[in-house]
Every structure is written in C-alpha cells, then in structure tokens.
Amino acid sequence: MAKSARISVSLLMVCLFAGTVSSAQAHRVVRFCKPDDLSVQFDNGQGEFDGMSHSGAWVVLFNRSATRCAVPALPVIQLENAQDHVLAIGKAAQLAPNQQPSQKILKPHMQWRASMYWVSGNVYDEGQCVSPTRAVLKLPLGDVVVNFPARTLCGPSQMPLTFEQGQLQQAAR
Numbered sequence: 170m171a172k173s174a175r176i177s178v179s180l181l182m183v184c185l186f187a188g189t190v191s192s193a194q195a196h197r198v199v200r201f202c203k204p205d206d207l208s209v210q211f212d213n214g215q216g217e218f219d220g221m222s223h224s225g226a227w228v229v230l231f232n233r234s235a236t237r238c239a240v241p242a243l244p245v246i247q248l249e250n251a252q253d254h255v256l257a258i259g260k261a262a263q264l265a266p267n268q269q270p271s272q273k274i275l276k277p278h279m280q281w282r283a284s285m286y287w288v289s290g291n292v293y294d295e296g297q298c299v300s301p302t303r304a305v306l307k308l309p310l311g312d313v314v315v316n317f318p319a320r321t322l323c324g325p326s327q328m329p330l331t332f333e334q335g336q337l338q339q340a341a342r
Contacts, residue, residue: 199274202238204311207231207275211304211318212282222290224320225332227282228304229340232275239272240308242336246285247329248301248317256299257322259285259334273337280340287322287332298323299330 208231218225228246232238246259262284275281291298298321306313324330 199237199239201309202232202234202240202275204308204313206234206238207240207306207308207313208233209304209306209313209315211315213318218284218286219289222288222292222323223286224289225284225286226318226320227340228285228306229280229282230275230306230337231280232277235277237274237276239274240281240337242271242273243334244283244337245307246334247305247307248299248322248332249303249305250299251302255329256301257287257324257330257332260331262286262333262335281337282340283337284335285332286334287320287330288324289321291323293323293325295326296323297326297328297330 210229210231212227212229213219214225214227230240243261247255248257249255273281300319300321301317304315304317306315322330322332
C-alpha cells in the first residue's frame with residue numbers, strides 16, 4: 170500500500186473512532202470512476218429481451234482499475250449516430266419508493282450491468298425508427314463512449330426517442 174494511502178486510511182480510522190466522521194461520510198471517501206477505469210460493452214442476454222416488437226440489452230461495466238470507484242446507480246445513457254446527434258435517451262425504469270438511485274461502488278475487476286429495454290418495431294402511428302452507432306455513458310468525471318451494436322429503436326415521431334433503463338446491479342460471474 171502506498172504511503173499516502175496508508176495515511177488516508179489511518180486518518181479515516183482515527184476520525185471514525187473519534188466520532189468526527191460518520192460511516193456514511195466514510196462511504197463517500199471512494200472516488201468517482203474515471204472513464205479510463207471502465208470497460209463498457211453490450212450483451213443481448215441470449216435473446217432474453219427480444220419479443221414481438223421490443224428488444225433490449227445489458228450494458229455491462231467492468232472496473233479494470235486496481236481500486237474501488239463509484240458510479241451513479243442509474244448512469245445517464247445516450248444513444249447517438251456517427252454525427253454525434255442524440256437519437257435516444259435512457260429513462261429510469263419504475264422504482265419502488267425505497268429504491269431511489271444513488272451510487273454503486275465498483276470493486277476492482279468486477280462486472281456490473283443495467284438493463285435497457287426499447288420498442289424495436291414501428292408500431293406507432295407516424296412513428297420513427299433509428300439505428301444508433303454509439304452509446305455515451307455520462308459519468309461525473311467524464312463520458313465513456315463505446316460502439317453500440319447494430320440495433321433498431323422505434324418510437325413516436327418526436328426526437329429523441331427514449332428507452333427504459335434499470336439500475337446497475339452486480340453481474341453474476
């Protein structure tokens with residue numbers, strides 16, 4: 170452990186024992202993930218999201234750094250075309266009242282995932298369909314931009330479309 174890290178941990182322990190820092194404050198000591206800390210990919214769940222006119226995927230985050238870091242439990246995800254135009258934006262799935270989004274602490278070399286559901290067939294009167302080429306995860310310390318698999322999202326003719334997005338949860342290995 171580096172000297173500065175030992176000092177920080179020692180100082181935190183002294184503060185906890187002295188009662189000047191609550192356990193909730195100690196929890197906040199974990200830094201936010203930097204874009205370079207994360208690997209992001211999409212997983213179709215072997216078709217578990219596919220139906221008559223809907224589809225989806227898991228957005229999978231992997232902490233490739235050597236330390237814990239925090240991300241929002243419900244990261245903002247935008248789907249864009251090659252010209253950086255936003256085509257679709259994630260909206261929170263219905264949450265129970267006691268399940269308000271906060272932060273998730275990603276341990277080193279652990280995977281987390283969040284569900285994404287969308288309408289994939291043009292079932293709307295005067296609807297539109299788009300095929301995004303990339304996804305942008307908006308995080309506190311910077312955006313993570315990755316290729317988005319060839320998928321079609323449809324919705325009303327308003328721009329941009331929306332898709333339902335779940336909170337991050339630890340992925341089974």
